[in-house]
Amino acid sequence: MSNLAMTNDLFFDRTGMNPGRIEKLVGEALAPYRNQVVIATKFGWDIDPVERKPRGRVTSRPEVIKQVVDGSLQRLGANIIDLYYQHRVDPEVPIEEVAGAVKDLIQAGKVKHFGMSEAAAGTIRRAHAVQPVTAVQSEYSLWWRRPEQEVLAACEELGIGFVPYSPLGKGFLTGTVSASTSFDASNDIRSTIPRFTTEALDQNQAVVDLLSRIAQRKGATPGQIALAWLLAQKPWIVPIPGTRKLHRLEENLGAADIELSAEELSEIEAGAAQIQVQGGRYSDTAEAMTNL
Numbered sequence: 001m002s003n004l005a006m007t008n009d010l011f012f013d014r015t016g017m018n019p020g021r022i023e024k025l026v027g028e029a030l031a032p033y034r035n036q037v038v039i040a041t042k043f044g045w046d047i048d049p050v051e052r053k054p055r056g057r058v059t060s061r062p063e064v065i066k067q068v069v070d071g072s073l074q075r076l077g078a079n080i081i082d083l084y085y086q087h088r089v090d091p092e093v094p095i096e097e098v099a100g101a102v103k104d105l106i107q108a109g110k111v112k113h114f115g116m117s118e119a120a121a122g123t124i125r126r127a128h129a130v131q132p133v134t135a136v137q138s139e140y141s142l143w144w145r146r147p148e149q150e151v152l153a154a155c156e157e158l159g160i161g162f163v164p165y166s167p168l169g170k171g172f173l174t175g176t177v178s179a180s181t182s183f184d185a186s187n188d189i190r191s192t193i194p195r196f197t198t199e200a201l202d203q204n205q206a207v208v209d210l211l212s213r214i215a216q217r218k219g220a221t222p223g224q225i226a227l228a229w230l231l232a233q234k235p236w237i238v239p240i241p242g243t244r245k246l247h248r249l250e251e252n253l254g255a256a257d258i259e260l261s262a263e264e265l266s267e268i269e270a271g272a273a274q275i276q277v278q279g280g281r282y283s284d285t286a287e288a289m290t291n292l
Contacts, residue, residue, distance in 0.1 A: 020075045024076075038083065039081065040084075043064075045059070058089075060086055060089075061093055062097055062104075065098065066104065069081065070110075080111065081110065086098055086102075086119075088117060096129075099127040099133075100131065103130060113135070115135040115136065118137075119138070137164075139164065139166045141164065141230065142207060142229060143207050155236070161237075161238060163238050163239070164239045165240050167240065170193070172201070173222060173226040174226075177196075178205070193282060193283065195280060197279060203276075206275045211268075214260075223251060224254055226255075227255035228255050228259070231255065
């Protein structure tokens, strides 16, 4: 079995305006295969109870966590959630209380495992002391490597799996995005991200060029090399590339069959060390919602 996971946040659709829609679709699609799959979903957004829309802030109050889990179970058509992620760390709620609430859900048989997202190493350690954390999901790729500073070491020490989202740099590392690419401000988050401005994309092309040189020699695509690089870091790192197209799904899965030699990995590291990625990975507002 490939250790490329193919799902991410199951709670919102891409517009973020239809809470639970994706959970319902996933539940219906996987119903015949429920015993063969592991389903992960998230809690932590503040949802307007009348308009049923996210209000742009997080909430992880224990009473809210215990309330929203029942809605997720119903939409997924499941008796238990395999992996329940906190979407973002809530600065207003001690992480020990969050971990304690999930521990109660595990003891109640509603959840199997506790996950966190975009959490700092110290926060992970505090949560893990209350309820063991099974997986941490954070952005990680050749052009966003902050988890290497502390988070990956904490995960390895505590036996926690690491799940990189945006392992293809929101599409940039596939080589299909250039400085001339435009992004729809109405439904494409990249239109708000500093590293996707025309100037930044022009400078960041060096990362794709590095991947492309190795991809050409391996008979692969730049995206496959980016994923193969992640898979080569640690056996407990499981990237989750997203896609809307079947041929991209097949391409992503193919990355699991690509083995990078020690020399090739060294070449990537040496090349990446010479590149200064331009632009932030999020807007200031979105970055402020992370715990890193």
